Amino acid sequence: MNPNRIRKLILGTQFSYIDFIIPLLLAGSILLLAPIAADCEFNTDEGINLMKAVLYGQGFALYQDIWNDQPPVFTIALSFWMSLFGNTLVSARLMTWALSFLSIFSFYQLIRLQFGRMSAFFGALFLINSYQFVDLSVSVMIGLPAIALMLFVVYLLVSSHSAFTHKGQQTRRLAAGFVLALSLQTKLFVSFLMPIILILVLPLGRNFRIQVDRKSLSQLLQFFLLVLSTYIFISLTSQSLNSYDQLVATHVSAREVLGYQHKTLFFMLRKGWLNDYYLYILAGLGCFFAVRSWKLFTLVPIVWILGFLVTFYNHYPVRLHYYTLLAIPMSWLAAMAVYHSTVMISNYIANRFAASNNDRSTIVTSKSDRLYGYLFNVLASLTVLLTIYSISLEIHRSVVYQHSFCEQPIDAEIVSRLREYPKGVDRSWLLTDRPIYAFYAGLLLPPETAVFSQKRISVGSLDSKEIIRILEEYKPEQVLIGRFKELLLNDYYFQKYLQDNYLKTPIGEELEYYTRVDRRSDRGIRNERYL
Incomplete structure (x- = not known):
């Protein structure tokens, strides 16, 4: 095979059919790992969400009849889904899995746009293998669906940037605005990402300076008007605007409830470290490369992590399924570390070949040498990273099949x-x-x-x-x-x-x-x- 084609396949950033197949296969592996048909609750929220959807489908109104302390989109979507595919637990879990696929697809594309397919593949692997991601991907809970929608918004905004495309930019931004409103109306804990959304929407030039002109201001206004109008429309039709006691007061009062104080950010971080210590280390390396490059899109995951830490520092309860909000930017940075390590190893090998040929002034020009360098680089990365992945995967698989996540049979x-x-x-x-x-x-x-x-x-x-x-x-x-x-x-x-x-x-x-x-x-x- 032509070495250039191999390089394009591995490091290429242009979208191809394989960039849909890879996320689909990765999401499909979740169905093999998770006990999706198990007759148990992965979390007591499953029963609550299922019955809210059933009652809504029976004609009861949210907030007026059905007491509900969460935004309405997930309940409405789940009710519609079950009307199409049946009122079964497996059917409901498959809807969550479909949204999990959306999160994997969006995350994979984000990494691919910046660092190519190989880094995107490993980044998606890191995310899937992060603490509780597999379990949450088939749990009838609202956290991961809200995250998936927000991650899709980030992908649409990044892909609409002139650095990646010159076609359909405003269409992607408007689509992102609509999905952003859906995400906020699914679970509000994703709202801490609004500064990142603002950064991605603003017309930033070099040195992060805002480039103001009539066209950019018009597009910015259209985006936020669409977000606001969609959000208000959903609130009016679901009658959630008059439900302050359910949507806000309950959560505010719960902060003072005795017994929640131990569910802190540090407790969640400690649990995450015990399961994903290698991800913490790789994310730390990724931070070094991100700061070194000092580019807008490489700094986004750092801003994401800082926003998460600031938002939930003094917040409780910080439940363990919030960890996915942190695993995403850490997997992003880990993929960045993989990419830069790959480039460094590749350059090192190429320079060694150049030195052995007494040609220190140029990089290897031989196609066979380049091919050898790329293959050596890929095999070395695969060996190290897949070893780490396989060990953690075996641990995770044993936990899943012992039903430790099943709170109640x-x-x-x-x-x-x-x-x-x-x-x-x-x-x-x-x-x-x-x-x-x-x-x-x-x-x-x-x-x-x-x-x-x-x-x-x-x-x-x-x-x-x-x-x-x-x-x-x-x-x-x-x-x-x-x-x-x-x-x-x-x-x-x-x-x-x-x-x-x-x-x-x-x-x-x-x-x-x-x-x-x-x-x-x-x-x-x-x-x-x-x-």
């Missing part, structure tokens, strides 16, 4: 018991703090309890008085308590209400199961003494 016997219970005339309701069981059994939750979380209970927006009011209003045929069993069953009023209106049925050690009994003829009358 789903008991098939309990699901069967819930399904077999006689259904109500109109709708069959189940009150539970484990909404995944309602999803599996095909039952509905009272929409006010779709989010039955520690955060909500701790801040007082879901106390025993509110739960009793909901029980009186919906009169669910079954009650299943698990996560907050000790807290709820030790409450006198809640326990008294269950004793008067429900019959306890043995079902296991971890869950308490109750079925409704009608002992009074005035069952439809509101029982005020519990409220």
Whole structure:
């Protein structure tokens, strides 16, 4: 093969069909690693998100009927997805996987534009193998989808820069503006990247000076108007603008909740280091090369990391799945280190050949020598990096298949018991703090309890008085308590209400199961003494 073609294939930056196939294969490997069909919750948020989507599909309105402390896009998208592909856990997880593919594709293209295919390939490998990325790629949670959309925005803005293309620049910027609004309406924790978005949108010239002219100002105005109008449109149609208590107050109040203080940035960084120590080291080397080159796009991952550290330094809880926000720029810098190391090794080998031929004034001109240098360089990089990757991959695979990420298994016997219970005339309701069981059994939750979380209970927006009011209003045929069993069953009023209106049925050690009994003829009358 022609050495130039080999070099173009490995180090080329022009888009080719292979640049779609490689990210697809990498994303496909996740399906082999992750237990996507496992009957367990990777996180209790899975059950919450699934039931919010089911209730939304049944006609209940977000924020008005369905209590929801997150922006609306993921719930709406998941409801639409399941209406097309079925209300199953695997179907919902495949939607998250599709968005994971979008993140891998966007990240790969970002690296390819700057450093070529080989560095892009390794950068994507680093990202996939980072702590919890595989698990989050098939978890019905909103974090990774929001990150994937934001990463796609960064790719669109970088690719629209004149350094990479002169066609369709404004079209890409406008598309990025629309997707940016979707990302912010999926989960707001990606908003710390707005300074990077601003840097990429501004018409910067050499030495990072803003080049102001009528055309650039017009394009900038169009971009932000599109972001703002799309964001407001989604807020108006979902009625989230009037939901301050759910969207903002709950999260602000949760900062003072006892027990969250240990979930800090440093705790997350320590967990990340234990799993991705090699990525930290390579990212450090990448920082050296980025500062040395002092170019706009090579400094973006450093700004990203600094923004993340500043934003979450005094924030809690910093959950472990936030780590992906840090793994992305670290993988970016690691890919940069791979590229510059490759170039340095290649130049060193070429100079050695030149020296051996008594020609120190020029780089190797022989095609065979260049080919040998490139192949030696690639093989050396592959050997070292794939060794690191294979070791960490084996560790990760063993963790995945031991289901250490499965917080709670789903008991098939309990699901069967819930399904077999006689259904109500109109709708069959189940009150539970484990909404995944309602999803599996095909039952509905009272929409006010779709989010039955520690955060909500701790801040007082879901106390025993509110739960009793909901029980009186919906009169669910079954009650299943698990996560907050000790807290709820030790409450006198809640326990008294269950004793008067429900019959306890043995079902296991971890869950308490109750079925409704009608002992009074005035069952439809509101029982005020519990409220």
